[in-house]
Amino acid sequence: MNGPVLEVSDLKVRFALPRKGFGRKPMVHAVDGVSFQVAQGKTLGIVGESGSGKTTVALSVMRLVNATAGSIKLNGSDFGALRGDALRVQRRHIQMVFQDPYSSLNPRSRAKDIVAEPLDLMKVGTPSERQERVTEVFRQVGLRADQLSLFPHQFSGGQRQRLGIARALATKPELVVCDEPVSALDVAIQAQILNLLAELQREYKLSYLFISHDLAVVQHLCDDVLVMYLGQVVEAASREQLFTNPLHPYTWALLSSVPQVGRRALTGTTVLDGDPPSPVDLPVGCRFAARCAYAQAICRQEPPPLRAIAPDHSVACHLVTESGDAPQRPIMFSPR
Ligand code: SF4
Numbered sequence: 312m313n314g315p316v317l318e319v320s321d322l323k324v325r326f327a328l329p330r331k332g333f334g335r336k337p338m339v340h341a342v343d344g345v346s347f348q349v350a351q352g353k354t355l356g357i358v359g360e361s362g363s364g365k366t367t368v369a370l371s372v373m374r375l376v377n378a379t380a381g382s383i384k385l386n387g388s389d390f391g392a393l394r395g396d397a398l399r400v401q402r403r404h405i406q407m408v409f410q411d412p413y414s415s416l417n418p419r420s421r422a423k424d425i426v427a428e429p430l431d432l433m434k435v436g437t438p439s440e441r442q443e444r445v446t447e448v449f450r451q452v453g454l455r456a457d458q459l460s461l462f463p464h465q466f467s468g469g470q471r472q473r474l475g476i477a478r479a480l481a482t483k484p485e486l487v488v489c490d491e492p493v494s495a496l497d498v499a500i501q502a503q504i505l506n507l508l509a510e511l512q513r514e515y516k517l518s519y520l521f522i523s524h525d526l527a528v529v530q531h532l533c534d535d536v537l538v539m540y541l542g543q544v545v546e547a548a549s550r551e552q553l554f555t556n557p558l559h560p561y562t563w564a565l566l567s568s569v570p571q572v573g574r575r576a577l578t579g580t581t582v583l584d585g586d587p588p589s590p591v592d593l594p595v596g597c598r599f600a601a602r603c604a605y606a607q608a609i610c611r612q613e614p615p616p617l618r619a620i621a622p623d624h625s626v627a628c629h630l631v632t633e634s635g636d637a638p639q640r641p642i643m644f645s646p647r
Contacts, residue, residue, distance in 0.1 A: 314387050316486050317383075317384070318348045319345065321344050321381040322344070322371060322382075324341045324376060325339060339591055343542040345381075345537075349519075354533045355536070356521045357521070357536075357537045358524065358536060358537070359538060362590065363541065365522045366490055369488050372405070386485065405484055406484040407488045412495065412496075413471055417463070419462070421461065422449075422462070423442075423445050425474060426449065427442070444481060448477045468500060473507065480517075487517055491524070525569070534550055536549075542598075547617070552624045558626045559631070588601060598614070605630055605639070607629070615628050
């Protein structure tokens with residue numbers, strides 16, 4: 312197929328909070344109009360602080376959280392509209408690797424049963440074909456056949472994440488959603504798992520939607536990157552554009568917190584002070600204005616649209632010019 316493996320358009324996810332007194336229930340705007348595509352064999356990274364909505368995007372793409380609005384197309388068909396058996400059958404094309412390899416594996420199940428679970432649920436092949444697939448995928452992720460009957464606690468942290476990856480790959484999905492898959496691991500093991508994901512992608516033309524708060528990890532693995540802030544995309548760019556020519560002040564702040572990345576990308580540092588505003592009571596203008604050192608009057612009055620300033624670079628900031636010049640600090644005049 313030629314089109315994108317995953318196409319998400321204007322995704323919105325809202326949660327109602329318990330009502331306090333009279334009036335309407337307060338709503339959490341967790342994801343607010345996010346659109347993106349993932350091409351075959353490519354990795355799209357989504358980065359942002361906790362509360363940015365990146366994990367909610369992943370969970371709604373997986374149909375583990377209900378979208379309030381928008382569409383989710385998988386291989387060109389409307390995955391977001393599927394229900395019941397039709398949804399269960401299509402799930403074999405999209406699988407997930409979770410952050411914590413220990414808590415996402417049933418401690419009472421043997422490794423082979425954990426990996427076979429999605430095959431059994433989706434009734435893929437005959438029982439003997441499923442067994443063969445489990446052995447094959449064990450080898451693909453670097454686990455040994457003599458480990459098939461072990462329990463999760465008998466694996467190291469890195470091996471447990473390999474087991475999580477084996478479970479995700481068992482049904483031969485085209486798209487794997489990776490939610491912070493290495494953040495619970497030691498640094499040395501992180502590199503092994505990232506290299507394994509990259510090898511598997513090359514070998515099997517997998518597409519990844521890769522959720523991370525760590526820009527160094529994103530730089531290692533992703534072809535394109537979305538930066539999310541308070542439920543919205545504030546910058547979308549190819550990896551090269553994002554790391555050599557970041558334009559949004561929030562992206563600068565994220566890059567500044569990663570020394571080896573920030574030094575190359577930025578001349579100075581941008582410190583991120585304070586917390587994001589409440590996702591229940593959203594500001595009228597730019598959602599980043601309260602923390603932005605470059606904010607001007609218009610920023611507090613009008614939300615900046617996400618504008619394309621190059622074929623592989625879009626940004627939502629009033630002060631980025633049409634030709635892609637970054638915001639300049641406001642000039643302060645001292646009274647005489
Ligand atoms: Fe900062 Fe204004 Fe740009 Fe928002 S629109 S990021 S407040 S300069």
